[in-house]
Structures are given as structure tokens and as C-alpha cells.
Amino acid sequence: MRRPSLGLPPGQSALSLKARSGIVRSLDxxxxxxxxxxxxxxxxxxxxxxxxxxxxxxRRLLAAALECPAEAVPDRLTRAELAAARHGLLRREGQPTxxxxxxxxxxxxxxxxxxxxxxxxLSERCGIVEIGAVRVEALELRAxxxxxxxxxxxxxxxxxxxTGIDSRDLQNAPPAAQAxxxxxxxxxxxxxAAFVAHxxxxxxxxxxxxxxxxxxxxxxGPVLCTRRLGRRLVPALRAYNLDxxxxxxxVSNPARHRALGDxxxxxxxLVELLALFLEQRPRAxxxxxxxxxxxLEAQGLCLGICGRxxxxxxxxxxxxxECSRQGRCQR
Numbered sequence: 001m002r003r004p005s006l007g008l009p010p011g012q013s014a015l016s017l018k019a020r021s022g023i024v025r026s027l028d029x030x031x032x033x034x035x036x037x038x039x040x041x042x043x044x045x046x047x048x049x050x051x052x053x054x055x056x057x058x059r060r061l062l063a064a065a066l067e068c069p070a071e072a073v074p075d076r077l078t079r080a081e082l083a084a085a086r087h088g089l090l091r092r093e094g095q096p097t098x099x100x101x102x103x104x105x106x107x108x109x110x111x112x113x114x115x116x117x118x119x120x121x122l123s124e125r126c127g128i129v130e131i132g133a134v135r136v137e138a139l140e141l142r143a144x145x146x147x148x149x150x151x152x153x154x155x156x157x158x159x160x161x162x163t164g165i166d167s168r169d170l171q172n173a174p175p176a177a178q179a180x181x182x183x184x185x186x187x188x189x190x191x192x193a194a195f196v197a198h199x200x201x202x203x204x205x206x207x208x209x210x211x212x213x214x215x216x217x218x219x220x221g222p223v224l225c226t227r228r229l230g231r232r233l234v235p236a237l238r239a240y241n242l243d244x245x246x247x248x249x250x251v252s253n254p255a256r257h258r259a260l261g262d263x264x265x266x267x268x269x270l271v272e273l274l275a276l277f278l279e280q281r282p283r284a285x286x287x288x289x290x291x292x293x294x295x296l297e298a299q300g301l302c303l304g305i306c307g308r309x310x311x312x313x314x315x316x317x318x319x320x321x322e323c324s325r326q327g328r329c330q331r
Contacts, residue, residue: 036078037082055075079291103290120159128176129163134260146260184211195207196224198226
């Protein structure tokens with residue numbers, strides 16, 4: 001593991017993907033034990049520290065590993081706070097009481113922001129072409145966000161054919177810095193909303209990197225993937241791409257491969273999946289949903305994105321047969 005800086009700026013990642021994935025796996029194993037842990041014990045288990053360890057040093061080490069301010073790490077982390085740490089929320093909220101309240105939000109009243117991006121390609125060198133987003137609150141679709149983005153890169157013929165977007169559409173589009181700043185302001189209206197996407201690691205990775213590159217605050221909420229949730233709640237399907245899940249729930253998408261069209265379809269799929277989950281657990285909270293994600297990951301199933309090129313920080317990457325030979329999961 002590359003040693004992270006203890007003076008990490010907000011939103012700046014200092015961990016390699018391998019190191020971060022190891023921390024995520026360890027946190028998931030600890031969370032599945034179903035109990036909280038005292039600060040020093042958690043530091044020992046998470047970082048394999050031996051010998052004498054005083055609480056001030058343990059706090060600094062754990063804060064560096066979790067990429068959050070030391071003052072955000074409580075003396076004892078409850079299950080809710082462990083879930084928050086796993087989803088990167090400790091670095092965004094400094095008060096444990098706020099975290100506990102947030103993670104205990106009844107799922108039927110929880111808020112989500114469903115996002116889809118169109119990009120010039122799959123690698124980190126590519127740029128965003130379009131952002132679409134839909135707010136979901138109390139299982140209903142609410143406000144929408146949509147903007148084209150000038151990626152500063154030419155669009156390949158394949159992307160133009162897939163999306164229907166060409167250079168003429170982008171002539172008056174805002175540059176990435178302006179478009180992302182506008183999107184971040186829109187997100188700020190619901191800071192407690194979870195970030196949701198289909199193959200969330202892809203979209204969240206582009207947004208996270210874009211926010212960081214342009215000096216914007218990081219995403220305010222945990223990250224959920226509709227593909228992963230679909231695999232968990234509808235286990236009999238042969239495929240879990242957006243088309244397959246849309247067909248399963250009777251969701252139409254007349255604007256396929258456009259950001260807002262796909263975001264709307266994913267939002268409607270999310271509502272159906274949440275309804276299924278609530279049928280099983282009517283009093284479920286946001287934490288219960290996240291705990292289920294931890295169990296799924298601990299079992300080693302696909303997280304909806306694969307291949308080192310497409311890996312995004314803070315996401316556990318697992319290869320499985322449902323990934324195509326080209327090294328990308330179906331969207």
C-alpha cells in the first residue's frame with residue numbers, strides 16, 4: 001500500500017485502487033459481523049497494526065486510510081458509521097449524529113439522484129459529452145437536470161452513431177468546468193441524496209474525477225448501482241443491463257443512449273427495485289440497503305463494471321462471466 005498523506009485535501013484521493021479496494025473489503029467483512037468497533041481495535045484490524053497504539057495515533061492513521069479529517073472519526077464507530085466510512089461519507093460529514101440519522105432514513109422516504117453520462121469513450125482520458133440526472137424522493141421522480149458538455153475532444157463516428165450527438169450539437173455547449181459546476185450546484189439542493197447509476201462505478205468515476213479536477217466539492221452521498229441492485233433483487237434474469245431491467249419492469253426508454261433518457265429509465269427501474277426491497281422489509285432504512293450491498297460484494301459477485309482501464313477509485317472491482325470479452329459490462 002502506498003502510504004497516504006495525513007494532510008489530505010478534501011476530496012483528494014491518495015490511495016491506489018488496490019489499496020482502496022483492500023480497505024473496502026476489510027470494512028465489508030467487519031460490517032457483516034453486525035457490531036460497532038472501538039477506534040483502536042478498528043485501526044488494528046483495518047491496517048494490520050501491531051504493538052502499542054494510542055488513540056490519537058490510531059485516529060490519525062484511520063483518518064488517512066478513510067481519507068477523511070481526523071475530527072470526523074469518532075471514538076467508536078457504529079454499524080452506521082462503518083457503512084458511512086465504506087461509502088466515503090465520513091469525509092463529507094463531520095458529526096457522527098448526522099451520519100446515524102442519515103443512514104437511518106426510512107427507505108420509503110429516502111432521496112436518490114439517478115445519473116447517466118454520455119462520454120467520448122471509456123478510459124480516463126475521455127471526456128463527458130452529456131449529463132442527465134433525475135431526483136427520486138419517496139419513490140417518486142422529481143426534478144431533472146440535463147446539459148450537453150463540450151468535451152474538448154472530437155467525437156468518434158461510433159459515439160456519434162450511438163448517441164446521435166455530433167459536433168454541431170456541441171457548438172454552444174458549455175465546457176466541462178462550467179457544466180460540472182452547474183451540476184454540482186444542482187446536487188447541492190439535496191445533499192443527503194444517494195448517487196445512483198446503472199454501472200455506477202463508470203458514471204461516478206467520471207463525475208468524481210471531474211469535480212476533483214475543477215476544484216468542486218466531492219459527491220455528497222453514498223453510491224448505489226441499479227445493475228447490482230437488480231442482480232440482488234431479481235436473481236432470475238439472464239442479463240442485467242439497463243435494457244433487460246427496463247423490459248422486466250415495463251419501463252420504456254424512447255431516448256436510449258441519451259443521458260436524460262437513460263437516467264429516467266434507470267430512475268424508474270430504481271423505484272421498482274426499491275418497491276421489491278420494501279415488500280421484503282417494509283421498515284427498511286438506507287443503511288439496510290447499503291448493508292445488502294456489502295453482503296453482495298463479500299460474496300464476490302459482479303459490481304457492474306470491469307477491467308482495469310475502467311476502474312474507478314473507491315470501488316471494488318471483480319471480474320465475472322457476465323462481462324463481455326471486450327472487457328466492459330453491458331450498460
